[in-house]
Amino acid sequence: MADTHPDPPQRPLPDAVVPAEVVARTEKRWLGVMVAMLAVMMAVVVLTGITHAIGPPSNVETIDPTTLHLGGEFAESNLGTAQELDGSHTVRLVAGQYGFTPDCTKVAVDTPVKFRLTSTDVIHGFLLPSTNVNTMVVPGFVAEVRTKFTTPGIYRMPCNEFCGAGHHGMWARVSVVPKEQFQSLAPTERSSCVQQ
């Protein structure tokens, strides 16, 4: 149909076409709703970060996954729970299809614990239910999470990133024991739950 209006941008709109002012007003309102939603989500991230010590999992520390076993921090003899001079624990774990090494480690209750993890193959997950511990374990990077257990017991740690056919069976444990009991354990007993 030929356009007969002398000034096409000003010609009357056909029925059912929403006028520009109404569109602009509606878009402004939705913009307001979106900004408010973003603000709420940011507030949730910041508040949970402060109140539950949940933070970004990786400190962007890189490591060569092909030489983990040859030496350095994640050599087999260095895995499991180590006691630091200030009394805190550092737990080093290696995730690989389909298990964690070691598959059970002990820590003392009411003691700051720093988990340091890396992967030999694909992305795995490390989660301790009812704690703030939940991180991805990415090959080539070291994931670090800090926590403190206030209740003794066995904490099961499932791999929570799909990592292949055996993913559902990739479980390990952290055994939280009373402080005196931990101190009486030999270093090898601290990184194993096998009864000796």
Ligand code: CUA
């Ligand atoms: Cu490892 Cu899923």
